[in-house]
Amino acid sequence: MLGPVILAASRSDRMRRLISAAPVTKPVVDRFIPGETVGDIVPVIRDLTGKGLEVTMDVVGEDITAPEQATAARDAYLELIGRLKELELGERAEMSVKLSMFGQALPGGHELALANVRPVVEAAAEIGTTVTLDAEDHTTLDSMFAIHEELRKDFPQTGCVIQAYLFRTEDDARRLAAAGSRVRLVKGAYKEPASVAYQQKHEIDKAYVRILKVLMEGEGYPMIGSHDPRLITISQELARRAGRKLDEYEFQMLYGIRGDEHLRLAAEGHRMRVYTAYGTDWYGYFMRRLAEKPANLQFFLRSMVSK
Numbered sequence: 001m002l003g004p005v006i007l008a009a010s011r012s013d014r015m016r017r018l019i020s021a022a023p024v025t026k027p028v029v030d031r032f033i034p035g036e037t038v039g040d041i042v043p044v045i046r047d048l049t050g051k052g053l054e055v056t057m058d059v060v061g062e063d064i065t066a067p068e069q070a071t072a073a074r075d076a077y078l079e080l081i082g083r084l085k086e087l088e089l090g091e092r093a094e095m096s097v098k099l100s101m102f103g104q105a106l107p108g109g110h111e112l113a114l115a116n117v118r119p120v121v122e123a124a125a126e127i128g129t130t131v132t133l134d135a136e137d138h139t140t141l142d143s144m145f146a147i148h149e150e151l152r153k154d155f156p157q158t159g160c161v162i163q164a165y166l167f168r169t170e171d172d173a174r175r176l177a178a179a180g181s182r183v184r185l186v187k188g189a190y191k192e193p194a195s196v197a198y199q200q201k202h203e204i205d206k207a208y209v210r211i212l213k214v215l216m217e218g219e220g221y222p223m224i225g226s227h228d229p230r231l232i233t234i235s236q237e238l239a240r241r242a243g244r245k246l247d248e249y250e251f252q253m254l255y256g257i258r259g260d261e262h263l264r265l266a267a268e269g270h271r272m273r274v275y276t277a278y279g280t281d282w283y284g285y286f287m288r289r290l291a292e293k294p295a296n297l298q299f300f301l302r303s304m305v306s307k
């Protein structure tokens with residue numbers, strides 16, 4: 001029951017100001033967002049990749065209100081890519097981007113987001129890696145898929161995310177499961193109405209399996225974005241049935257969640273990519289993590305009371 005309330009708060013400016021300013025927030029935030037600057041995050045990338053994991057890097061930020069912020073987002077990713085070049089990790093370190101941070105919701109936002117994200121995709125390709133377009137709320141997805149298609153004309157390895165909770169996603173998966181595509185399947189983290197999305201966990205889980213089957217049986221490269229132990233076991237079975245080798249799909253999990261499982265899957269020979277977020281505009285990302293697991297909220301509230 002708490003999840004939807006927290007997700008509503010994740011879009012409230014008043015709550016943003018309150019929670020961002022509370023001194024007790026920081027230690028809880030650090031669990032999920034292990035740095036604010038590129039300088040903070042480079043040792044984290046070294047540590048994770050040194051353990052045999054791969055990373056996808058997210059400079060946190062979304063729902064910007066001015067075109068200059070979109071330019072700043074582009075520059076933040078370009079700075080990161082500059083540092084990744086020195087680390088010579090190639091596709092072991094890729095980028096995840098939210099188009100709302102690149103101006104998608106502003107007037108003329110579709111073109112603005114495309115113009116700002118293209119140099120990031122280009123720079124990533126120059127260092128032998130790629131970019132995945134995150135999926136935000138359902139109203140943004142037609143634009144996201146159109147930008148994805150446009151980018152793939154020059155950079156076919158550009159990935160995108162699809163969300164199992166949306167009714168539309170099985171069709172999207174069929175369209176996207178073609179040779180050369182890279183598609184991350186997640187359950188979905190936004191507050192969506194019953195007119196477009198399943199609301200019950202068991203329905204979302206069932207949809208996840210149906211869609212994953214489409215991806216596994218298709219010709220693209222599936223990226224399984226979930227921490228759910230049941231879905232991970234099912235994914236391994238679906239991959240086996242589809243005759244996929246270990247390097248023909250990958251698991252992805254968020255930094256700070258089920259870290260032992262990251263290492264276990266990597267030790268089994270799986271490609272395991274850790275979605276690692278950093279930056280100062282962490283509010284929306286952090287609130288979605290609280291909404292996913294009520295225990296996180298209890299921990300957060302306890303730390304506020306005990307101060």
Ligand code: FDA
Nearest residue numbers: 134135161186187188189225226227228252253275289292
């Ligand atoms: P589920 O929520 O059922 O969790 C399974 C288990 O994992 C829980 O029982 C718990 O042990 C653990 N767990 C999950 N979330 C936790 C948390 N926050 N804190 C502590 N433990 C937790 N969504 C989206 O809409 N657009 C996107 O682009 C992305 N991108 C993305 C990338 C990657 C790599 C991942 C893993 C996830 C996303 N998501 C996302 C988020 C996704 O939609 C979903 O909200 C979370 O992954 C939680 O769902 P699970 O599949 O983990 O299952």
